[in-house]
Amino acid sequence: MRIAVLTSGGDSPGMNAAIRTVVLTGASRGHEVIGVRRGYEGLLAGDVMYFPVGSTDGITAYGGTILGSARCAPFMKPEGREEACRQLQELGIDALVVIGGNGSLTGAHLLAEAGVCRVVGLPASIDNDIGHCGLSIGVDTAVNTIVEACDRISDTARAHRRAFIVEVMGRHCGFLAMRAGIAAEADVILYGERQPPEDEVVERLRGVLRRAFGPDRHKQRVLIIKAEGVAIPTARLRERLQEHLAEDCPGVDVRETILGHVVRGGHPTALDRSIAQRLGYAAVVAAEAGASDVMISWEPYGDPGTPTMDTSVRVVPLATVLAETARLLDGTSPLVQSRLKMLAQVEDLLSR
Secondary structure: OEEEEEEOOOOOOOHHHHHHHHHHHHHHOOOEEEEEOOHHHHHHHOOEEEOOOOOOOOHHHOOOOOOOOOOOHHHHOHHHHHHHHHHHHHHOOOEEEEEEOHHHHHHHHHHHHHOOOEEEEEEEOOOOOOOOOOOOEOHHHHHHHHHHHHHHHHHHHHHHOEEEEEEEOOOOOOHHHHHHHHHOOOOEEEOOOOOOOHHHHHHHHHHHHHHHOOOOOOOOEEEEEEEOOOOOOHHHHHHHHHOOHHHHOOOOEEEEEEOHHHHHOOOOOHHHHHHHHHHHHHHHHHHHOOOOOEEEEEOOOOOOOEEOOOOOEEEEEHHHHHHHHHHHHHOOOHHHHHHHHHHHHHHHHHOO
């Protein structure tokens, strides 16, 4: 086969490990693998690169993606997809491996329906908002980056007896805030799946600050983790709390930090590398077997899809993935409900 691989949408640490694995696995099994630069945008332009022997050595350790990435609005229109199909035919592509998040996998599903070639998706999103996937590529690295940043912030906060509001990425999914917040000993975790009124949030945080910095406590810092999906702007939340500091906890200051794209970068963790490698290998094998319009999933919840020889990897229809992703984002997924229930059970422990 002639296999093409592209990365699309937001970059995730571990994408390069997946690219390298697809290249090496394809070559070892007698296939030719080419890369498409800049995601679907590059596909529309026919912008491809080749992989001479040894050209991918060492890229597993790099963050980002050597193929580049972009969001491509023209591809979402019928005429854009027609051009993509024409390019795939002209390039003689038998199978396309798409590495990306919800939007990228939606594009992969639409391409697969056109039937020009086999299409296999790999989940790569630091937000961990892809259906039927326990961990997508990049999540573990992002969590570790947040925890390390919060540990550093906590050091300076203790030195000055301060409270910090730290905003983290995740779009509409609060997974990063939840997991990193617990690991970093946050006093409060605010997540977008729950959107109480602003005044209610402020009163809750005021109560935490009063208890934490009360005369019977020796606490030197308060850490508030806020997911970017929370509607209240971080700066406004800090300003609202600042108004009451003289009354609630004299001598204490409140600061804000928005980690932003820092969370996307850095060397992928060993877990992210391993997930990417195992999914990349399974993608080539699945394409060989004739699979198309599927995603290779890492430890899916429930039991959708077809198991592979790797007990942690499954082949799941993209339509099934996208339907569950929609439920994750609107909060109706049983997985989201279980996360919220778990966090509700431990919230009182956070500020003790």
